[in-house]
Amino acid sequence: MTDPRYRQGEIRAPRGTQLNTKSWLTEAPLRMLMNNLDPDVAENPEALVVYGGIGRAARNWECYDQIVATLKNLEDDETLLVQSGKPVGVFKTHSNAPRVLIANSNLVPHWANWEHFNELDAKGLAMYGQMTAGSWIYIGSQGIVQGTYETFVEAGRQHYGGDLTGRWILTAGLGGMGGAQPLAATLAGACSLNIECQQSRIDFRLRTRYVDEQATDLDDALARIKRYTAEGKAISIALCGNAADILPELVKRGVRPDMVTDQTSAHDPLNGYLPQGMSWEEYKDAAQKDPAGTTKAAKQTMAVHVAAMLEFQKMGVPTFDYGNNIRQMALEEGVENAFDFPGFVPAYIRPLFCRGIGPFRWAALSGDPEDIYKTDAKVKELIPDDEHLHHWLDMARERIQFQGLPARICWVGLGQRAKLGLAFNEMVRSGELSAPVVIGRDHLDSGSVASPNRETEGMQDGSDAVSDWPLLNALLNTASGATWVSLHHGGGVGMGFSQHSGVVIVCDGTDAAAERIARVLHNDPATGVMRHADAGYDIAIDCAKEQGLHLPMITTPNK
C-alpha cells in the first residue's frame, strides 16, 4: 500500500497576475496553500508537513488535489469547508462571507489527547493543523523571527538594561519556528548557542543564513562563544546533539549563559522530541513500532532537559519556556517544580497583547520582492515615529531571505493594522503593487488563542482556560468578511492544551475589499484588547477607551 501522505515532487505557488481560479479571493487561498508546501518554506513538503512537529497543510495528497480542484471552480458566493485538511463541502453563501472555513484537529475535550488523536490519525480521520500550517498562512521561519526578536529584546530590557552586547543565549531546536532563534538573537545583539539533533536542520539554517556557523563539538562551541562575546559580536552558533545531554553537561561544567530557553517540538513527544540515546532515524522507527514506549522515553528525556533548565534558573539565569509545553511534559514525568520558570508570554509579551499587538503578516501573491519592499516603505510612511519598528524593517530587509512568496511580518496592533491593510489595498488598486497581497497573522495573537501553558498563562483574573474567546474571534472574523477563517486545537502546546483561530484577508484593490479590510483588521485585534480588558489589564482598558471600543460592561463610546 502506498502512503496517501507521501508524494514526490515539488509544489510552488503560481506567481504573476494570471488567475488559475475565478477571482483573487480564491486564487489567494490556492497560492497560499501551495506556498505552505514550497520546498523553501515547508520542513517536509513531500509528507505535507509544514512545520511544528507534524503540522500539515492537507490531510493527504488526495485531499490536497481535491482542495486545489475545488478552489479552481469556487464561485465568489460559495464557501468551501475544510475539516482537518479534507475538503468536505461547498455551500452557497454570499460575497461578504469567507471563501474558505477551516476546522482542524478539534476533539471533544474528554478525548482531546495525543493518544486518541494518534488513533484517529492512523485511521486517516485526523490531521494536526498546528497554527498556520493547516490554515495556509505559514511564511517560513520569517513568520516567527520578529516574535522571537521582540521576546529577546524585551528580556534584554528587563534583565540587562536593554543591551545584549556581549551576552549569549542558550537554546535548542532549529526547526521551522525554532530556526528563527539564532537570527533573532543576532538581530537583538546577542550571541547564541543553538543545539539541534538533526544535521539536516542545521544545514537548512546555514543555507538560509538563519544561523552563522556550526561548532564541531561542545568545547569548540564554548570557545567560539567566549571569543565572540568578548569581541561584542552577535554571532550564532549551531551545535549538533541532544539538548538533554548538553544542558546537564553545561550545568556540570558551571557554564553560565545569559538567557536559557528551548524550542524543540516538546509538544509532540511521539514525533517532535528526540529521546536520549537514539538517532532521529531510530526515533522515527521506534515511534512506529512502540508509540507508547517512545512517548514515555521522550517525556523522560524532557524531564532531564527541564531539570537542567531549572538549575540554570537557580543560578539566576533568566530562563523561560518558549511555548512548546515542555514544562507540562516534565511535570507529568514527576518534575514537580517544572512551572517554576515562566512562559514567555506572561514574562515578556502580554503588554503587547493588551494593545492588540501581535504577529501581523502579509505576502505578495505576485511573487515579486519589490511588492514587499514597497509595502515596507508604506509601513514606515504610515507609522513614522516608531523607531523600533523601522529598525526591525531595515534589519528584516537586510538579513531575512524570503522563503516562497515574498512576505513580511510586523508586530503592530489595533488601529495600525486596519490602516496598513487599507493602504495596501489602495496600492493594489493604483497598480503600485503588481498583484494583490494577503494579510494574515499567527494564531498566537492577542485575541485568538486560549492556551493556559502559553499565551494565556497566569491571566490576572484566572481565566487562562476559558476558550470562548478564540471561538468568538473566529465567529466575528467570519461575520466581518475575512477571506478565510480557521479554528484549531492543540497548536504550539499539543493536544488538549490550546484552542485558537486564524484569519486571512485579501487586498485585491476593490472597494468591497476595502470595506471588509476595515472591519476585519479592526475587529480582529480589537477582540484581543477586549479579552485582556475583560481580564482586568489596565493597558487593555486604556487602549479600549482610546480606540473607542464598545465593551458593554467596561466602556461605551459616545455615539
Add this chain to the structure above:
Amino acid sequence: MTDPRYRQGEIRAPRGTQLNTKSWLTEAPLRMLMNNLDPDVAENPEALVVYGGIGRAARNWECYDQIVATLKNLEDDETLLVQSGKPVGVFKTHSNAPRVLIANSNLVPHWANWEHFNELDAKGLAMYGQMTAGSWIYIGSQGIVQGTYETFVEAGRQHYGGDLTGRWILTAGLGGMGGAQPLAATLAGACSLNIECQQSRIDFRLRTRYVDEQATDLDDALARIKRYTAEGKAISIALCGNAADILPELVKRGVRPDMVTDQTSAHDPLNGYLPQGMSWEEYKDAAQKDPAGTTKAAKQTMAVHVAAMLEFQKMGVPTFDYGNNIRQMALEEGVENAFDFPGFVPAYIRPLFCRGIGPFRWAALSGDPEDIYKTDAKVKELIPDDEHLHHWLDMARERIQFQGLPARICWVGLGQRAKLGLAFNEMVRSGELSAPVVIGRDHLDSGSVASPNRETEGMQDGSDAVSDWPLLNALLNTASGATWVSLHHGGGVGMGFSQHSGVVIVCDGTDAAAERIARVLHNDPATGVMRHADAGYDIAIDCAKEQGLHLPMITTPNK
C-alpha cells in the same frame, strides 16, 4: 453580599408588533432571551436557570440588564458578542452578518471538567449554557416532546411491532426536558411511571398537563400501571422519590417494565442529581459546603441507579441512556459494563440525522397562538403526504400547552426546513401572521454536535470525538447570515463531553430575510448530512446525492 445571580421579579417577553429595539433582527433575540426566563418557561428564572441542571440565559443579572440595554441600541450592521452569558463587545459588521454571536462554557480541553468549571463559576467567570438556555431558543418542555415522542415511537417499532398499547415505560426526572417524557409516552400510546424527587417539579408538570396523575407510593403506582395497561389506556403517573431507591426495589420485586430510561440531570453531579438519603434542600446545602464530597455521593448513587438499569436490560427489557451521561458517571464509579445499554441516538435517532432531520422549531414573536396555528396549517399544506407529521401536529395542538411565546416543534430535515422557513417569511410579508417569527433548533441536531456519549456515540467510522463538525456548522451559519449563532461546550452530558452549536434566524417578511433563510435553513441541516455522509452512512450519502449537495470527496452535482 447579595447574590448577583438572584433577583426577584417576573420577566416576560413583550408581545405584539411594537418594537423595543431598532429592528426585528434585534427585537427577536431580546424577546427570546426574555422568553427563556418567563416563569412559565424557565425552571428557576429568579436564578436565571432555564433548564438542564444549571443551564442559564445570562451570567448574572447585571449582565442580563446590559444585554437587554445593548440589544435595544444595536444597529443592523452591528454584532454583539456574548461570552458565557456576559455581553463583552459590540462590533461593526454588515447587514448579512449575525446580530449576536455567543460562546458559552468553552474550556481548553485539559481543563474542561466540572471541577475547573465550578471554580471559574464561583469566581463569576463562567456560565453553563446547556444547549438552548444560553443560546436563547428554549421553548419549554414542548421543545423536547417531539424528540422524546419520536424516540419512544421508534423503540416501539423496533421492539413491539409498532404498537405500544398496553405497554409501560419506566423513567425518572421531570425537569425542563425530562418533564416531556410522560406526555411523549402518552402521545406514543404507552403508560409511563415517572420518578421525580422534587414534589415542586411534579406539581409543575401536573399543572401544565404534561403528566396525568401522581401516585401516593410505589404500590399505588404499580396498581395504577396494572389497571391502565390492562385497559389499554395511555396514562402517565408521577411518583415522588429517588430513582436510585425505587429502581432496585422494582428489580427486587421482579417487576418488568416494557422500556427503561432516565432523564435526571446526571450530567451535573453537583447540581442536578440527588444522592440517596438526602432531601433536595439538604443536597443544595451539601453542594455549597462540600462540593467534592457531594459530587462523589451523587456519582455513587448513579452507580446504584445504572446497576438497576443493567438488571432490567438483562431481563430483556429495552433499556437506553437518554442523553444525560449517567453511564459515564457510573463507569467512573466502577460500573465497568455501564455502557452495555446503548444511547438513544445510535439506537433510534441516527437514521433521521442522516437526512438532516432534527428538532426544528419556531416561535411567534407576536405572542399570538393563532400565528402558530396558521403555521401548523402551512406545514401540512407544504408537506402533504407525511402522515406521521400530521398526526404529530394534531396531537401537539390538542395536548401541548404553550409556555411563554407560542411555539412549535417539528422534526423535519434537509429540503423541508428551507421550504417552511421561506413560506413563513412570506406569511409575515403578506400580513397573514401578525408579527415576525423566529426559527431555530436544538443543539442536539444532525450537524451541530460532537458528543461521543450521546449524539455521536458509536459512529460507524469511529469519528465520535471529532469536533471540527460543530465548529464548521457555527462558522457556516455565521457566513450564511443567521440572526444569532452560538458555540457551547458541555451541553446535555456535562463538562468535557460535548461541543455543539446553535442557530436562530428571523423571518421578518423582507427579501433580505428570504435570501438569508434560503441559505441558512439549507446549509445548516446540510452540514448534518455532510457529517454523516463523511462517516460513511449510506442514507446520508443517498440524501446528499438526492439533494444535490456538493461534497468534494463524495459527490459533485452537475452545475
